[in-house]
Amino acid sequence: MTTDPGPELARATDLSGATALVTGAASGIGYACAARLATAGCAVHLVDLDRPSVLRAASELDGHPHVADLTEESAIGRLPTEVDVLVNSAGIQHVAPIHEFPAELFTRIQHLMVTAPFLLIRHCLPHMYARGWGRVVNMSSVHGLRASPNKSAYVAAKHGLEGLSKVTALEGARHGVTSNCVDPGYVRTPLLEGQLAAQAEANGITEDEVADRVFLHHSAIKRLIEPEEVAEVVGWLCGPGSDHLTGTSIPIDGAWTAH
Template identity: 60%
Template structure:
């Protein structure tokens, strides 16, 4: 038998996470909400983590009728011990929660820089740390870190966000190298600007930082470097996350799945 004849033929792959537990941070809205619903649709029991209790309740209602379930967990990720504890027993971990402030470095509040790094880098480390014992014990696990094009490229006025995402890229690769012998993969998903409240809220700050009207921010700042001139939908990012959790991606680890509309092609 040749090596090529031993390969499986073409087949349709449907993500089945029945019996699996997934944890998604920042699940009350945007990308996190879309990921929680996508994984629940695949049959997972989803621990939906956010500090927005009302948003989590709305998510749980929206998930009714899906193959899996959504279990709201109100948690502030600056409570690092609680974050690590929450990740125990999870099969799939999606580190998504984030926050943004647009300011020049000399005007950037140090306390906000600290909070951004805590939520977007230190908390993912603690969540991974909490999830790995179970993943290693069963010989299977999927870690998906929602990074950004800003994990690969910098932009002015986003010192904390860019620093956190670059750090997350390194953390993800380290987890991939350590997890490989145990059947655990770790990857990043790197979207450009997604149609989320986080992006919408920064338009005013971007207008002030660049000295232009708000109506010009999307075309002249947010989409300036993108070949495809539109925002990404949260559901598109969720499909990339789902792909990394499925059988066709079992050999994909330590990499970044870029959804940037051609931004990094420059």
């Protein structure tokens, strides 16, 4: 026997009336998340340092563009505060052994990928608490759960983001606010495709061989993850049935972390 889910479930499935803010939203995972939330009915604020790209992305999604350097606290203070869904997705990468890693770049990566999410969460929580509902989604990485050589800044930042997300979950629980990390493996983004091409040229092999030998070595599923697959998990975390899912990390890694 089937029953009509009724208007309550219909409302829960629809995020119309909610406002989302997504960082790193001009391309890649951030753009896919913004698109997924816009499809669910959210009014979406897209934040990125790349002015032409974020203006184009916002136009495509009928969203609100914000050009901001998130390593500057004053830039975060100028962003909207009435945010129901916050997706911290902005990030950069630099690969070098520790003894050759520029100290100033290590500090910048921590600021962008740990301090900025903290400031954004602090910026948005009062509105979420007042409403009695909110979703914080922190785009971590399999490197928030595992380490790799030559990625000291990125691994340290993602591990820090994991801890910040758990504290946010503990503090936000009684206010109806959840906080979770999404932990993808290697995702097909413009940044990764550039790395594929560079390594293929340097080693005289095809991009598919680079992906298989380097990026997918630890993954049981031998293909790159699409940004839209990550965005679907983000959308699910903001939808019905996720109220008790908080303070955790969701690997999208093709069983990398099963080893």
